[in-house]
Amino acid sequence: MIFIVLTLAFVAVATFWDWRTGQIPNWLTLPALASAPIIHGVGYGADQLLASLAGLAGCGLLPYVLFRRKAMGGGDVKLFAALGALNGFSMGMEMFALIMLAGALQACFVLYSRHQLGAVLSNTYQMAANLFRPKDQQRPLATEAMTEMRLGPALLVGTVLAIAGL
């Protein structure tokens, strides 16, 4: 129960900060990253300490790969790793997937209202089609041509949905 409350408080602050500034600050993510395994270890023993560390590494790995490819901000990477450390690998991954799903729905709504959905879907198609094209026929997408969005409210919505078991 304590970890659900901690997670909701952590994500609520991150959501607010991200929505207002486009940043998820280190003073929020780093203490969560450091303290979650310690709380698990001190409160529930060595197995929970290991589970927390596995959640941290497992849930941070994929966002880190996306960060290295400049597709995701570093604040998000630390936030997802902290969610894994707080809630374990399985719940952390569920939160990650549901946050991304909520983010996609949020993007649909925002882009449709701005009449930009068609262009973004075209980019998405090109990105997906490149996976199946021979190298000489691939059409590279410039980073500048991509559309950036803050996850903001999707962070909180996805986390709440995961905790609710959806």
Place this chain on the structure above:
Amino acid sequence: MNQSATPRPTNPASPVNAGSVFVELLFAFVPFVILVLGIIQLALLENGKIVSKRAANAAVRAAVVILDDDPRRYGGSPRNSTFPGSPRLREIQRAAIIALAPLDPPVSRQSGSLFAALLVPPASLDLPALLTPTGGSLNRRVRISFVGGTLNPGLHDRITVRLDYDFACRVPVGRAVVCRNGIRHLTSQATLTNQGAPYAY
């Protein structure tokens, strides 16, 4: 489309703390993740079906010798008695549970979880505890019944055991796609000829 077209422009000065993602990634990534995790869960479910079939075989193999066995070994329970909670039915169910143990490993008595069990030196592991699961969630999720109504088989009659098993789906996201409430109900049947117990202890 350039940066000015973003729904909410972000601060590109510090990408290390940035809280933004590419929308194209969201659109391409979400279906991909759901697909991959769903396939992993489906593969594990197929594995569960195979193991539950094996467990039904183990249960019927136990049944054909336990049902007619000496009542003294089952607390005086009459031959062929398979009412719920009877010692003979419990033993048959245990045979199925041991076969299902790889899907839901019992926790060593010396540690609180599998993680902790991995930390215990192998020499000190309580192997019999691993081989004869007595508690845990499997007892509640495995049910054994006999097909064909009232059971009073004669020697060489055919005995069919039905195994009902609530398979726990554990793959994040994938379980929501493949299973309902994290559980998939599996049913298996196996038939063998009644061997009886024509021997003395």
